[in-house]
Amino acid sequence: MKVEFWFEFASTYSYPAAMRIEALAANRGVQVVWRPFLLGPIFQQQGWNDSPFNIYEAKGRYMWRDMERICESQNLPLRRPSKFPRNGLLAARIVCAHSEEPWVPEFVRSVYRANFANDAEISSPEIVEQCLTQAGQDAATLLTTAQTQTAKEKLKAQTTEAMERGIFGAPSFTVGRELFWGNDRLEDALAWALR
């Protein structure tokens, strides 16, 4: 019984999902597979060269207010990033190359906190380094591995797989072939894993 958690570090609604999925899944005895991917290529296929929250103004305004309510209810700090969306490529490559290692969930949360609670530039190696250190890792080695061709191609392949699985936004959750989209579907996805 496992849930695959498809997330993008730039994605606002992925933040509350990333912060609660591990505890929620553990409570129910469900395993989480951490699956970072890039929304950029998926949005481009839909004809967007920016976040739909920037392109569609009313939708964007609503999303930020909705995020405030969600973060308040989950007791999560939220500071609206001065830049949105931020490029999470480097962090995503690191997770993708090491996704089954036990420090990954803490690193993922640390990157989300940097982006959405601390307004830090998560595309910069310095910030990613801090996040790796917070997760107890040797940052220098991991940053080097992240730049290898293998790491790059692994993330590319994972993004292609996301598309092939019908994923069009983040966060998404898959249980076998069953797809759930959005932070507010996390409980449904976990319940599906237990059927």
Place this chain on the structure above:
Amino acid sequence: MKVEFWFEFASTYSYPAAMRIEALAANRGVQVVWRPFLLGPIFQQQGWNDSPFNIYEAKGRYMWRDMERICESQNLPLRRPSKFPRNGLLAARIVCAHSEEPWVPEFVRSVYRANFANDAEISSPEIVEQCLTQAGQDAATLLTTAQTQTAKEKLKAQTTEAMERGIFGAPSFTVGRELFWGNDRLEDALAWALR
């Protein structure tokens, strides 16, 4: 304490919301204001001349599967309409002209059932007549009123108001200036009304 329920008869996710809102609100002692509007002009402003579920294929595929799961969990019949989206203009004008009358909720549900459970053409006066009769009303009179200039302008004004309130999709719920979007935010909107 009241919740304004903004819905569009063509909108899939408005169907499960319309079927449960009255009972849910009554349980909590919240009043429902029924506010039909048209998504067409709002989508046009965003550059769409069709439902985004038709324009964005992966999103559409997901939505229909998601609707199956939701309707199953609410014990609602669902037959995917052979035409989507259907034009709910006539039904919306009728509701708009009589929104505070006690038969309106039953009429609304009857139109949604026609569209999403019976695959009936809700733009046709015959089907709307059947729905009015099911709600215990004199269909002939109401169909005539719906064609008056007043009824037309009332629905236009309500659609403009929806836009001005930042509404970009259906169903939406407002409590004062607070906006909630989506069937899965209904409980949050009701809780907000009780704050």
